[in-house]
Amino acid sequence: MKSKMLTVLFMFFTMYSGFSQDFQGKATYESKTQVNMDFGNRQIPEDRKKEIMERMKKANEKTYELVFNAKESLYEEDEKLEQPGGNSGRGRGFRAMGSAGGDLYKNIEDGRYLIKNELFGKIFLIEDDLEKLDWKLESDTKQIGKYTAYKAVAVKTVKRPNMQALFRRRNTDGKDGEGTKEKKVEEFIEKEVEIVAWYTPEIPINQGPADYWGLPGLILAVSDDVTTIVCSKITLNPKEKIEIKAPKKGKKVTQAEYDEISREKMKEMRENFRGGRGGGRGGARF
Template structure:
């Protein structure tokens, strides 16, 4: 009960202060995704496997920047410099909950809509859809994240991820293998518990990726394999931030984009298997 009164007081107190000014902010997030890649029946040297796993790991360690104001935000990946001796900047398959966000993500909390500009195999798409409202359960547990006091909240979310192991599995021989391969899905769908940490000291309903809806900026969020943590916050930067929704690309809903993406994944799987898996599991 004391916790509820404290949070309510902080929200009201800080909201009054922030509403008195046209405030903006910038939050930097570090994202890491645990990856378990099944090499199946491919005869790949151990040093080659280690190199592939290192590239996949680097491809799933990212830095994102969230620029926000009272009602809207832009969330985008910060480009990495290519390391010496690294081809293609270490790109590889992305397994996390944020895997579908390769371009600018615009969220408008007031309108409860989002726009994502994604490139899929050379074609630009503009995903335009409603924000999903998670049923957050507020907890009393708190901890410090940087200079801010953050409180815990949890919710259940259905997450759809590409099954890269199935796509790049080397085709087996015989009818038995063919039947097993037909059962493999290009995507896996599961319900996971989302654990978020938000701070009432910045009383806006924003957060990294498509996460939102808590009485304070979400500083950290974790699903079953991906962890995103805020490493830096700048309030009211000296240079004004322009928060504009992306406009380029073929406009589709999230469901339409998922269907197109799934068809492309099937094409990749068929093309790979028609070549007999000669790429040795190359995933970039």
């Protein structure tokens, strides 16, 4: 296994040295996120629950494009045409803390990232240091498209919105559905999850989709406990030169500041649902 990893690293540095500094590319990724909805004690018909779950599933199946060079990348959602009577979904409602819900710019050389994110109609520009995962290179390989991909794993601490907290509704007597005093429910759940990535040294840059990076080759697929992202198309050195622009618009905040704002808005949404307003005109305000 050790000799195989040394071979992979040798391939990376050999191919990297052969790539010109103006090397560019773009990759298309398909992202799917599982949704585990807890409706708490809300009296919702089963067919309505099924409809909600189906809509949530479709809303969490997205297509992204990553444009990259040896130093920078920009990860953007491919916006789909809005269906009649529906919402396109991008930039609306709540986004999980730390998520790449908006345009995500990564500068590997500087070790920084920028995310333009919309939260309840307000644009934020999040700027912070790139998280450096402790990747463990493994010997497993598989074919993704025409590329040979190698496996790598890492452990990452994530914060997820607690859907139980959002949909839990208190009775007018201040008690939950079982007639007991309501227990405190955290808006977010923090836990450690295993990240599994598949990268190819045949494209010797340490970029990847979402906020993933740092492997000896472009990351073609990556998954955690709820989300799977897989590359479906790659174009290297396209005829039309790619211009990678970092997002600039929005209120500048750090990731920690944005997380705190998200936490407060999640709490406000929960109170709106409890009050029966459903996040409408009485929804979150800045």
